[in-house]
Amino acid sequence: MPPQQTDITAAMERDAARLRVDLSIVLSLLRRYWRAFQEWRPRSRVTLQGLSDRELMDIGLTRGEIDCIEAERAIDRLRDRTRYLLNRGGM
Numbered sequence: 001m002p003p004q005q006t007d008i009t010a011a012m013e014r015d016a017a018r019l020r021v022d023l024s025i026v027l028s029l030l031r032r033y034w035r036a037f038q039e040w041r042p043r044s045r046v047t048l049q050g051l052s053d054r055e056l057m058d059i060g061l062t063r064g065e066i067d068c069i070e071a072e073r074a075i076d077r078l079r080d081r082t083r084y085l086l087n088r089g090g091m
Contacts, residue, residue, distance in 0.1 A: 048066045
């Protein structure tokens with residue numbers, strides 16, 4: 001008995017075309033969400049200077065300590081970058 005002849009290639013092409021459309025829709029949504037996230041992120045950052053005295057007190061800081069903390073962070077970043085360059089052999 002001969003095998004039943006079916007048009008498998010046409011069905012596979014339809015499925016592949018549907019998959020491409022579905023994938024392009026998903027990628028489009030992901031791009032839009034990524035762009036929205038990138039636009040939102042800088043606006044969502046809270047600086048210590050922008051906090052009220054009550055909020056600073058809640059985290060255990062005073063307004064006078066902010067400058068000291070920010071200076072320490074700058075020194076830490078500089079030290080980390082220097083360490084990175086030294087490990088790469090850039091200096």
